[in-house]
Amino acid sequence: MKHLFAIFSLALLLSMGPQMALAQFTPEQIAQRDAQEEFLLTADILRSEPLGEGVTKPFKLYLGKGGVEGEACWKNPSGTKFGFLEGWQYEIAAFRLDKLLGLNMIPPAVEREFQGKKGALIYWAENKYSLLKVVEQGIRIPDDAVERTEKAKWLTRAWDSLIANEDRTQQNVLYTEDWRMILIDHSRAFRSSKEFTGRLMFGRRGIKVSQRGEPWLFRRLPRTFVEKIKTLTFEHIKAAVGTALKDREIKAILARKDILLEEIALMVREQGEDAVLY
Template sequence: MHRLILVMALAAAAPAPWAEAPPPPVREPATAGAAAPAPPTRQEQEQFLREADMVKVRGVRKGITGTQQATMSDGTRTHDVSIQAVNESRSNVRLAHGFELQFRDYWGYNVAAARLGAMIALPMVPPSVERRFRGDAAAYTWWVDDVLMDEMQRRKDHRPPPNIVAWNAQQWMMLVFDELIANVDRNQGNMLIDTRWRLWLIDHSRSFRTNATLRNPRALLHCDRKVFERLQTLTRASLQEALGAYLTGWEIDALLKRRDALVARFTALGPRALFDLESVVRRAARPPKASAAPPAGRP
């Protein structure tokens, strides 16, 4: 197991607690000879998702939750979004991890997951907002740009990450986040890898179960220091304000109990379990020195 090096913490400020995480990368058409425009902030992305006009809609091949891909424009920027309007409740459903007595597949969990990810300063979940789609309430999620492949394709191609330390760091945080939101549907198709080898987590419509305990606490060995600090600041009042439109009181209570378990886990592991995610990922993105040996190891 590679030891993650501690260097710096994420820092951001924004009017709303769920609008703090750094935005996903975005491509904008550049004029020849002109400097590339600055990427939109997370607040600007959310405003675009809420207000931009629809240009065209087409289905998405992968996935089973009825996701639509749409192109939208606000007159200045044109960008794709993911639209999900699923809202299904069933009893005794068989899933990959086993049976669920009270199964829920709900678009609102996408919005809740995006807001919660920003509240804990996790820069791996693109913004998502509530908006109507063909008469139904739906989640509009920022389409991640410059996607190289998903995890399914990476494994199919037997393609190792260029920097195993940075890759492992992002994997650790995916495990932490999925435990926090009680995600029962993390699969290789909703783990997107962009051209910088940053990992993006999408499609959280089957999350926020009411289990109060962690599913696999022994697998949790590392956590970003900023995320660990932000976890401890979550209160029922702050979660109700940010997520109350999408989560029941029981779901918020269960979320807080899982948060307590995560904090207890990393407190018990001690300072060596903490690292700085953004520093590790940024350092991995730097061009290697001419004399540097190629990274070794397997994903």
């Protein structure tokens, strides 16, 4: 049986442009994302198994179509669980907004029924470590990957600030063998209450701080990411996410966009553009 990654030609990579400056997925993986979405929507479910990790009780599904096989995670959390508002549709919104911004850090996700219930089906992210494993086992990040992983960390904080993701943990930050970062689990994102529209999740006045009360900053960011943020409008986001987000949730993104850009502008004034943007 062939794996899904094996069926695409190198010619698809020629359309990749400046968006690659942000990417954690490889050019091959980015070129395959539309096909992966179609595969998630139409492939047969060959078998399934419950996943022991996570409070949302997800399943790992094994998919097949036309001799091609792949794996995915299905989850359908909704309502309030353990004091957090959950929504499986936010997984889909996160992926679609990732595509709109050219972030390329979020695995493909679609809506699909399983066992008679609607939920999010998310392409299985190939990885070697979680951040939790790196920390707990004292795994050393190679010298030639330190700068890249630091930049990915700061970009993740800016991303989580934009979407008000209050559940970024060491378990849902993944590293590939060559130390690219992949982000999963966004069912507790896209908050729209006043608490999450007046402040960012991270940054100088961030909701989340270290154990010592110090802010977690996004020290350096890609210019292309910042320019993409500037172009976001209600219409652009609505067209990208469809029914995955309510209008108030889109408006909340735009409120946070303004706060995020204000903080970045302040950083540039204080430190100089080249010290903040790359």
